[in-house]
Amino acid sequence: MSDTGSVVGIIGGTGLTTLSGLEVKGARTVDTPWGVPSSDLTEGCLDGQSVMFLSRHGNPHRIPPHEVNYRANIKALYDAGVRTVVGVNAVGGIHSDMGPACVVIPDQIIDYTWGRAGTFFEGDLEAVTHIDFTWPYDQAARDILIRAATNCQVPFAGFGVYGATQGPRLETAAEIRRMERDGCDLVGMTGMPEAALAAELGMRYVCLGLVVNRAAGKSDHxxxxxxxxxxIEQGMSGVRQILENSMADLGALASLSQSS
Structure with missing residues (x-):
């Protein structure tokens, strides 16, 4: 695992504090200039591919979305040699095709969060830095996950606008109607600033969302x-199948990122 960029990073969200099927090689307790990440980094192999796993909410699940130290998490993975990251997120379905236990591989994001430490580019800087964030999710990595979901015959949507809300409370029906008017297909609390921070460090980042409920007002209860x-119990097996099926291609993509 010493080759920078050859390791695939997986950030586990709600329902994925540990990764079954991961052949664990060890764990790293690390620190960063932005503090301590949510959990130790678990080193291992998944379907023959070197993996670095981090639990976004800690293990056990204890850190609410608005208090996750996203900067420490992303920097810890980067310092461990990760240049390709799969962020697993539990989400609510707004689009009619995105019901419970459906997997979603979104292509866009709208940020409704506030007050979160959302950039590495602040403080005593020599110059202001702006990154291009037109396409927040890496298309090559998205293609790999879509192909894996198809091969595994897991119910999935290969599109979607992720609306990132502050949490930890769930949204009101009126907020969901507003988000739907804005073009959101799914709603979650951890998609930002994670994606933007990865982009700031030049990492390939992709979201693998699991719909765990219809969004507020989208069901009769x-x-x-x-x-x-x-x-989560019904859909997480599909998430794991997709991850395992995509490891070889994600590993090749990670090696490409290393060489470039």
């Missing part, structure tokens, strides 16, 4: 934790 937990 209130959202319960029992509903969410049932969708």
């Amino acid at each position: 209130i959202i319960t934790m029992e509903e969410i937990e049932a969708a």
Whole structure:
């Protein structure tokens, strides 16, 4: 795992604090200039590919979305040699095709969060830096996940605008109607600033979303934790299948990132 860029990073969200099937080689307790990441970095192999796994909310699941140290998480993975990252996110479905247990591989994002430390480019700088963020998710990595989902016959949507909200509360029905008017297809609380921070460091980043509930007002009942937990249990096996099926291609992409 010493070759910079040859390791695939996986950030596990709600329902994925550990990664079954990962042949664990060890764990790293690390620090960064932006503090300590949410969890130790777990080094291992998944389907023969070197992987660095990090639990976004800690293990056990204890850090709410607005208090995740996104800068420390991304920098820790970067310092460990990761240049290609899959962010696994639990999301709510706004689009009619995105029901519970459906996997979504979004192509765009709208940021509704506030007050989060969302950039590496601040403080005592020599110059102001602006990055291009037109396409927040790496298309080559998206293609790999879409192909893997197709091969595994996992129910999925290969498109979607991710609306990132502040949390930790769920949204109101009126907020979801507003987000739908804005063009959002799914809603989550951890998509930003994670994607932007990865872009600032030049990392390939892709989101693998699991719909765990219909968004507020999109069903005839209130959202319960029992509903969410049932969708996680039903859908997480598909997420794991996609990850395992995509490892060889993501590894090749990681090596390409290294050589470039």
